Amino acid sequence: MSLIKSLNSGVSGLKSFQTKMDAIGNNISNVDTTGFKSSRVTFSELMNENIGGSGGGESAPSLSNQVGLGVRVASVDRDFSQGTIENTGKTTDLAIEGDGYFVVNNGSQDLMTRAGNFTFNKDGNLVDQTGNYVQGYNANDSGNILGGGATDNVQVDFENVLEPQRTSEVNVGGNLNSNTSTAQIVQAQSSFTDSSGNIASSTTQLNDLSQTNTNFDGSETITVNYVDGDGNAQTADYNLTGANDTLGDVVSGLNGSIAEGELTLVDGMLKLKSDSLGDSELDVDSITISGGTGDMNTPGFQVTQEGETGTKTMSTTVYDDLGQEHSLLVDFTQSGPNEWDYEATFANGEEITGGAATGTVTFDEMGQIDSGDTFDIEFNPGNGASTSNFEVNLGGAGGTDFTQYSGANTAKVLNQNGYTQGSLVDVRIDGDGRVQGVYDNGQNQNLAQLALGDVQNEDGLEMVGGGLFRATSAAGEVFVDTADNVANSSIQSGSLEGSNVDLAQEFTEMITSQRAYQSSARVISTSDEMLTEAVNLKR
Structure with a gap:
């Protein structure tokens, strides 16, 4: 019914x-x-x-x-x-932000999961809480990873030792102060003045100077008695051309006769500056007048700027084939305007056997290097390692140029690419799922990269327990690749995705x-x- x-x-x-x-x-x-x-x-x-x-x-x-x-x-x-992502602080706790699944293998088949609470077992395999092996792509000895092919169990050898790498490149950058070395300057102790007491200029005639006791008739000779940079006594003469000669005529005439330096008139004072930078004995003893009727009081002279040679020393550690450290010193000495001499040595006396351990670097008027910006050094490590050589690059590393401006001496060795042997001390995982080894020599190297899987139809995934899914025929094609090749996906280390x-x-x-x-x-x-x-x- x-x-x-x-x-x-x-x-x-x-x-x-x-x-x-x-x-x-x-x-x-x-x-x-x-x-x-x-x-x-x-x-x-x-x-x-x-x-x-x-x-x-x-x-x-x-x-x-x-x-x-x-x-x-x-x-x-x-x-x-997406479930809520929670920070845990444990490196091997991983959360996927976006699409995709971690791929694990239970010994017979690949399964997928969003639960990234992984850990390393006694054999160095990355596994989940039930012992399933996390899948990915292991790196070769050089740290290169080839993804996209067949996956393997992600494994880290915690006894792994990173082989030493010989230094092949040293990069130098920064600024060399254009005033590091100075030229000797000798200056009069008093200024010339005209009859009105004003500071004399280059157009002031000798007979209009307040220092002139008897007018010049044009037949006089003015002589500068000076000592050149090497300490040799020298004279420079100027023969007047007439009674109307000016201070400018005298300065110009003496510069045509003087063997070293340039004479100028600044605020009525005579100033002699050395042509070269560095240590110098340049000095002016006296100015004398001979012939004719003219006579004047000439000033005494004093050194107002000592000539000094400035050096900028840079140092770094370079490595030979055995990973042994060698302390490299490179001295840059300003030898002239826009010109620097360099010399490379080793603090412990290692023999330099070739290359260009000494040379000259020049800069243009804009402070940019215009000579060769590289030089090679070859040396004998002296400890059983073979002869090593490396290239020194002046500027261009990391966008830092090698310049010469009037500013602070900031030039230094930016980096070098060698290192000693390293032992694995830590492991970290980046956003693309790369498992990177951190070594006690300061180097990092890729050890593996996790694989992510994705399917055409998530509703076709079959739950098999333990947060694991198996792709059925209804799920469509399964795509497995590295995280950086899975669209809209990244991996967060030290985090877990919670329940939704x-x-x-x-x-x-x-x-x-x-x-x-x-x-x-x-x-x-x-x-x-x-x-x-x-x-x-x-x-």
């Missing part, structure tokens, strides 16, 4: 909402499970029974009357949305499921009472 249908409908409701409660209970119990993806239950009605036509003719609003036979579970779907369960949503669904279950039970009890009334009709 028809009451059986309502009983069956009530039973289907009980069974369906019991399944929904199972899913809700599972979600809530896994609210703190790493990488857990919540599930939901969707329903569909069972087939309908046609109980007869509703009317006759094509004008009837409905040609049949149908009654449903209950409800069934249509699907149990998983929500693959929304407790507020689950409690709401629980309430509605409970009421629906109660209502289905009420349908059954009501149908039973109606059947009882029908049975009692025979009485």
Whole structure:
């Protein structure tokens, strides 16, 4: 009888909402499970029974009357949305931000998971909490990784020793102060003045100077008695051309005769500056006047700037084939305007056997290097290693130029590419999943790179327990590659992806499921009472 249908409908409701409660209970119990993806239950009605036509003719609003036979579970779907990423501080705790899955192997097949709570086992294999091997691409001895092919168990040899590397390149950059070396300057102790007491200029005639005692008639000779830079006594003469000669004429004439330096008139004072930089004995003893009738009081002279040679010393450590350290010193000495001599030596006396350990570097008027910007050094390490050679690059490393401006001496060795033997002291993982070894010699080297997997249809993944998924035929093609080749994905080390369960949503669904279950039970009890009334009709 028809009451059986309502009983069956009530039973289907009980069974369906019991399944929904199972899913809700599972979600809530896994609210703190790493990488857990919540599930939901969707329903569909069972087939309908046609109980007869509703009317006759094509004008009837409905040609049949149908009654449903209950409800069934249509699907149990998983929500693959991103879970909250939580910091843990443990290097091997990994979280994927974006798409993709970690790939692990249980010994017989590859599985995928979002739970990245990994660790290294006693053999150096990166494994999950159940011992499944995390898959990736191991680097070769040079630290090169070839991804995209067949994956392997990610493994780190914690006894690994990084071989030493000989220095082949040294990079120098920064600024050499253009005033590092100075020229000797000798200056008069007093200024020439005119008859009005004003500072004399180059156009002031000798006969207009207040220092002139007797006017010049133009037949006089003015002689500067001086000592050159090497300490030799020298003289420079100027023969007047007439009684109207000026101070400028005298300075110009003496410069044509003087063997070293340049004579100038600055604020009425005579100044002699050496042509060369560095230590000098340049000095002016006196100025004398001979011939003619002219006579004047000439000033005494003093050294106002000592000539000094300035050197900028740079140092670094270079390495031979055995990884032995050698202390390299390079001295840059300013030998002239825009000109620097360099000399390379070793602090412990290693023999330089070739290359260009000495030379000259020149700069243009804009302070830019215009000579060769590299030189080679070859030396004998003297400890059983073979002869080593390296190239010194002046500027161009990391965007730092080698210049000569009037500023601080900032030139230094920026870097060199050699290192000694190193022992593995730590491991870190970057955003592309590269497992990098950190060595006690300050070097880092790639050891492996984690693989990420992705599928065309995530709903086709089958849950096999432990936060692991297996790709079924419904998932489509499985793509496995490195994280940097998986779009919109990156790996965060020291973090874990939490469950994406929304407790507020689950409690709401629980309430509605409970009421629906109660209502289905009420349908059954009501149908039973109606059947009882029908049975009692025979009485």
